[in-house]
Amino acid sequence: MIRIGMIGGSGFDDPDFLTDVRIVKKGTPFGALSHDLVIGRVGDIEVVLMLRHGRGHRIRPSAVNYRANIWAMKDLGVTHIIATTACGSLREEIFPGHLVFPDQFIDFTRTRKSTFHEGDQVVHIGMGDPFCARLRDLLIQTAARLDIAHHPTGTVVTIEGPRFSTRAESRMFRILGADVINMSTVPEVVLAREAGICYAAAAMSTDYDAWHHSEEPVTWDVIAATMAKNVDHVKKIFFETVRAIDYEECSCRTAVDAAIV
Template identity: 35%
Template sequence: MSRPPSASQSAADLGVIGGSGFYSFLDSVEEVQIDTPYGPPSDRIAIGMLAGRRVAFVPRHGRDHRHPPHKIPYRANLWALRSLGVRQVLAPSAVGSLTTRYGPGTLAIPDQLVDRTSGRAQTYYDEGAAIHLSFADPYCPAGREIAVSAAREAGWSPVDGGTLVVIEGPRFSTRAESRWYAAQGWTLVGMTGHPEAVLARELALCYTPLCLVTDLDAGIEQGEGVTMDEVFRVFGENIERLRTLVADVITSLPADRTCPCSRSLDGMKPPIELP
């Protein structure tokens, strides 16, 4: 049953933003409806226990997949997680590969991001004061290191590093666009990694991507190109393994943060009160 959160019942240590297949990795789940200054999040937030830690899960597209990538309420999702006490976020997602080296089923933990979206609200600080945050390294270094290590221990051969280019969607790339991205040296293409990462940084949250390659992008693959059925099929075939990895990473993340993410707002005066 959905109900407003209380500090005792709904505080969470860690957050996961992902697909509906991640519900079942939590125990003793309760669902809460949270309102934010940016509207409601994608859906009710599930909060449960995992290895003695409270984890909040946001279904990125909504549990019925009703939000296309360019319409996801990104600001509400991250704000809601922070309001629950979350300070570290894991973000599993399906991506395309821009190189034949990384075929379907490959796990990648990129260290760079390129924004090719348009029209998405991508800041909390668009009035009241100019807040300029460092985003040279968009992902949490501690989270990435732990994710790579946990993946190797679980039997993956993860790609450590690389650049994720985020496109507007909801359509897939043309062959020309795909080849252009690859020519820049970018290795992965997705539709949801931005503005999630930058909004997390603006809230001083750690954000770690876990990218599962579901297809070779249009400029790399021969034939008809990428299809939604193909993406869903490969993601479904790997969801249990990816879910286990998320649990392993959560178990390994430190309770106390020493990474730069926690200090991203030091010396600044945000024009809004953060939760």
């Protein structure tokens, strides 16, 4: 059975696109969730909504319990996750306000638990294509149909934060091939793959990162203002994509089976 999860970044506190909303408390073997889960419906499709940073954006990116959040989704039978994330743009052509549907990541996190398998079991999961290609395709098709400015591919670099990058770091990430930068995609996407859940992200560009000399150094106020304008776009895409998801079988489901040593 198909069940959809949405992980909302900043700006999704009010799940007004869901009906029949109920709140579900859930414990996990990995500790507490970011908040009680919100389960509701888009049409006749049940959707599990999680706000990554808790209500009112209280949890900093390094402190998000990614393992608990993904485990809870899995336990509720979620098969597909669409995640939203604010990001900085590392490319001139990715204007603030544009969406990017990343197909690759670069991991610059340092302190996060990025596997469910810490015991005796050694799991080397393949990560050549970290995002679910079919789910990405649906997001891209939806954005195109709704005529929302977007980039169908991109490499996201996830940094530890909570500070933003120096100009030197920002320039380095450009040289490394990153297109956008955030603090949350890794390890969320990795854990989803371990859990056998299809995962794709809609990254909202909110600002040019520090590399861009026309920019004042990025501040939270700038990000929040751009995001407020663009959350509606992401909600529209989410609303349409949820209804377009028509496949259950996917290589994402079984990736972990081949990875256990």
